[in-house]
Amino acid sequence: MGEFELIRRYFLPLAGQQKSRSLILGPGDDCAIQRIPAGRDLVFSMDTLVEGVHFPENYRPDHLGWRALAVAASDLAAMGADPECFTLALTIPVADEQWLSGFAEGLRRASDAFGLALAGGDTTSGPLTLTLQVHGTVEEGAAIRRTGAQPGDLVAVSGTLGDAGAALDYLSELNPSPDVAGLLDRYHRPCPRLDLGRAARSFASAAIDVSDGLLADLGHILDASGVGARLDSTRVPVSACLFRLKGDAAVTYALRSGDDYELCLTFPEESWRRAPEALRCQLSVIGRIESEPGLYLDGIDCSSGATPSGFDHFRRKS
Ligand code: ADP
Numbered sequence: 001m002g003e004f005e006l007i008r009r010y011f012l013p014l015a016g017q018q019k020s021r022s023l024i025l026g027p028g029d030d031c032a033i034q035r036i037p038a039g040r041d042l043v044f045s046m047d048t049l050v051e052g053v054h055f056p057e058n059y060r061p062d063h064l065g066w067r068a069l070a071v072a073a074s075d076l077a078a079m080g081a082d083p084e085c086f087t088l089a090l091t092i093p094v095a096d097e098q099w100l101s102g103f104a105e106g107l108r109r110a111s112d113a114f115g116l117a118l119a120g121g122d123t124t125s126g127p128l129t130l131t132l133q134v135h136g137t138v139e140e141g142a143a144i145r146r147t148g149a150q151p152g153d154l155v156a157v158s159g160t161l162g163d164a165g166a167a168l169d170y171l172s173e174l175n176p177s178p179d180v181a182g183l184l185d186r187y188h189r190p191c192p193r194l195d196l197g198r199a200a201r202s203f204a205s206a207a208i209d210v211s212d213g214l215l216a217d218l219g220h221i222l223d224a225s226g227v228g229a230r231l232d233s234t235r236v237p238v239s240a241c242l243f244r245l246k247g248d249a250a251v252t253y254a255l256r257s258g259d260d261y262e263l264c265l266t267f268p269e270e271s272w273r274r275a276p277e278a279l280r281c282q283l284s285v286i287g288r289i290e291s292e293p294g295l296y297l298d299g300i301d302c303s304s305g306a307t308p309s310g311f312d313h314f315r316r317k318s
């Protein structure tokens with residue numbers, strides 16, 4: 001099977017231009033064309049996943065297809081953007097048909113679930129690596145940035161945290177218990193909070209997706225906004241599965257491990273009060289923004305180098 005046959009067979013079926021209002025030419029030509037309506041901003045981001053670094057070797061291809069797009073789409077969620085389309089640069093060692101059909105199936109399911117049409121890409125041979133660029137749009141000026149947190153704002157997170165990070169302890173489990181299966185599902189099939197991000201657009205002052213760990217990612221908001229925060233660890237949401245498996249250590253996973261792709265948002269108190277109940281009930285308030293820099297957890301400063309948090313490629317894992 002040649003390169004073009006491979007693209008035609010596995011990737012063109014994902015083009016589905018109808019998924020995106022702005023994509024007017026999908027894969028097949030030299031470029032794709034996206035027409036951004038007047039008064040809207042294009043919001044775009046790129047993510048690379050390298051085998052052995054971002055996902056385990058011999059990782060199930062359908063899980064990889066889903067995960068790759070979910071992780072990329074999570075950045076759109078964090079900006080409150082409406083998803084439109086994506087491109088895929090795929091480097092594979094060999095054109096294994098079974099692998100490709102599994103991968104394309106996972107990717108297709110994610111593409112349908114998130115409303116992101118495949119606009120084009122590039123296919124090459126080499127060590128397994130994926131780069132996805134996702135495109136979204138928002139009304140001019142409406143994207144939620146990391147820079148908007150103000151002293152007095154509430155800090156909130158969506159869903160529960162720590163499950164996906166804890167799942168790494170169980171990836172090779174052959175007969176997982178129901179609790180372990182629950183964690184593994186969070187790792188294999190993350191769900192970017194696209195609807196929540198969009199709903200929060202006119203209420204939140206800042207947002208980030210939790211990919212590297214809550215403390216690390218909230219730290220990025222604090223740095224960008226030039227503020228600090230105080231958090232109450234008892235209010236950090238953990239799932240019942242994680243609590244049963246890890247006991248008191250569950251909170252540490254929730255604070256420090258990544259891969260959950262939940263959102264961390266800040267809200268001026270008055271915006272929080274007028275936000276719809278449907279938005280607020282998806283979030284847990286875990287603390288408050290302060291003018292004094294630093295990230296305090298139960299009164300203890302955890303922003304210094306003494307307690308490293310999160311994942312950094314060039315520092316290795318904490
Ligand atoms: P060119 O040589 O002009 O860059 P390519 O041969 O790389 O074009 O790709 C031909 C067409 O197939 C392009 O429209 C490109 O977007 C699309 N394409 C290539 N690889 C992929 C892929 N993995 N997924 C989706 N579309 C792809």
Ligand code: MG
Pocket residue numbers: 121122123
């Ligand atoms: Mg090319």
